[in-house]
Amino acid sequence: MNLHAPNGLVRAETIEVVTEAARLAEIGPAWDALWSRADGLIFQSHAWISGWWHNLSDVDLCELRIGMVWNGDRLEAIMPLCVQKRRGLRFLEWAANSYSDYEDVLVAPGYAPEALHVLWDQLTASGGFDIALINRLLPTAQMQAMSGRGAVVRLVPNHRSEISHRVSGEWTTGNAWFESQSKKPRQNYRRGKKSMAELGDLRFRLLDADEAVEPVLERLSALKRQWMDARGHSSALFEAGDKTLSALVDAMAQAGVLRIFVLELDGLIVAISVNFVQHRSLMAFVTTYDPAFERLSPGTLLMNDYIMWAFENGYHVVDFLCGAEAFKSRFATQAVRLSTLIAPGSLLGRGVLLGDMVRHRIAKWRAHRSLTKDDGSGTA
Numbered sequence: 001m002n003l004h005a006p007n008g009l010v011r012a013e014t015i016e017v018v019t020e021a022a023r024l025a026e027i028g029p030a031w032d033a034l035w036s037r038a039d040g041l042i043f044q045s046h047a048w049i050s051g052w053w054h055n056l057s058d059v060d061l062c063e064l065r066i067g068m069v070w071n072g073d074r075l076e077a078i079m080p081l082c083v084q085k086r087r088g089l090r091f092l093e094w095a096a097n098s099y100s101d102y103e104d105v106l107v108a109p110g111y112a113p114e115a116l117h118v119l120w121d122q123l124t125a126s127g128g129f130d131i132a133l134i135n136r137l138l139p140t141a142q143m144q145a146m147s148g149r150g151a152v153v154r155l156v157p158n159h160r161s162e163i164s165h166r167v168s169g170e171w172t173t174g175n176a177w178f179e180s181q182s183k184k185p186r187q188n189y190r191r192g193k194k195s196m197a198e199l200g201d202l203r204f205r206l207l208d209a210d211e212a213v214e215p216v217l218e219r220l221s222a223l224k225r226q227w228m229d230a231r232g233h234s235s236a237l238f239e240a241g242d243k244t245l246s247a248l249v250d251a252m253a254q255a256g257v258l259r260i261f262v263l264e265l266d267g268l269i270v271a272i273s274v275n276f277v278q279h280r281s282l283m284a285f286v287t288t289y290d291p292a293f294e295r296l297s298p299g300t301l302l303m304n305d306y307i308m309w310a311f312e313n314g315y316h317v318v319d320f321l322c323g324a325e326a327f328k329s330r331f332a333t334q335a336v337r338l339s340t341l342i343a344p345g346s347l348l349g350r351g352v353l354l355g356d357m358v359r360h361r362i363a364k365w366r367a368h369r370s371l372t373k374d375d376g377s378g379t380a
Helices: 021-024 029-037 046-055 114-125 142-146 174-178 183-197 214-233 244-255 291-296 298-310 349-374
Strands: 002-004 008-011 012-020 063-070 074-086 089-094 133-135 163-168 202-204 257-266 268-278 279-290 317-322 334-344
Touching: 008 349, 012 114, 021 029, 021 046, 021 063, 029 046, 029 074, 046 244, 063 114, 074 114, 089 163, 089 349, 114 142, 133 349, 142 334, 174 183, 174 298, 183 202, 183 214, 183 244, 183 291, 183 298, 202 298, 214 244, 214 268, 214 291, 244 257, 244 268, 244 279, 279 291, 279 298, 291 298, 291 317, 334 349
Parallel strands: 089 133, 279 317
Antiparallel strands: 002 008, 012 063, 063 074, 074 089, 133 334, 163 317, 163 334, 202 257, 257 268, 268 279
């Protein structure tokens, strides 16, 4: 494959599609080198993808399909995908999609963008999937360049999207951020801290880098299961005995970006937040609290504490990642929409997407009709 470099020279490159676990392990050093050069997020790191793959419980329902562009022994681009079977369909999607938030390709700085088009065509040439679902794309994601692209499997924008909330500002201290909040949340925080302190020794802290994290993760998973059981939810990430959470947290720790915050009452953890720091941002990956103390809102207290910690330590964004939960929007100053690109890969997939498009248009029509009636401009 010949591609034009930014300086106008032509260089020969090789595309590889990784489908085997053994090869995934072999390419670790080259992947790590590109991840560092590209300043990728932890979700695109080799350790993250490997941690997910090696702890996948339903491995028979998933196939690796990781596209790579090599220039000699140097990686220039990685498109980490897989084919996942669910609901009777085969989806071509991001690897580790269930546990990742901002997904994207890894591309070396200054690399020719047309390489992604060639890589995509190579990844999709063998078929074997019904729907290509490329989601959770930030407006700045390099994969956005694939919109409308594809020689055979052509990606187009889809109506599905997700919201990411964040606190963004130029506060120079944690107290400056706190005092910028309205009166009620400040009162609630002080009242909650006072009430919990009356029950025992209350302490907010950041876990030390050399502190054992497994007991904290076990506590987090147990609290998460309680919360989900009460609401009829479930997640393999927090099942007893599952090692995926430990592997993902270890990926953060090995990259030097892990930050775990806890709120303790007489040494008992009553709220936990597993976060990481990248791109001048503190990003909240998993947060939970002890439901036995729910009326005192320990989770909200912890959020206040780690937001103040972030601005106190020179970060300018606290990113709550994917999810439009109300507790995030209470703090957020900004909401970012994450987009989706989609394409059929088979006749079955084409039929499913056509049906989905029709349902979406009918829903939009009904919503518009309801609004028209409500404002009195409709006709009898």
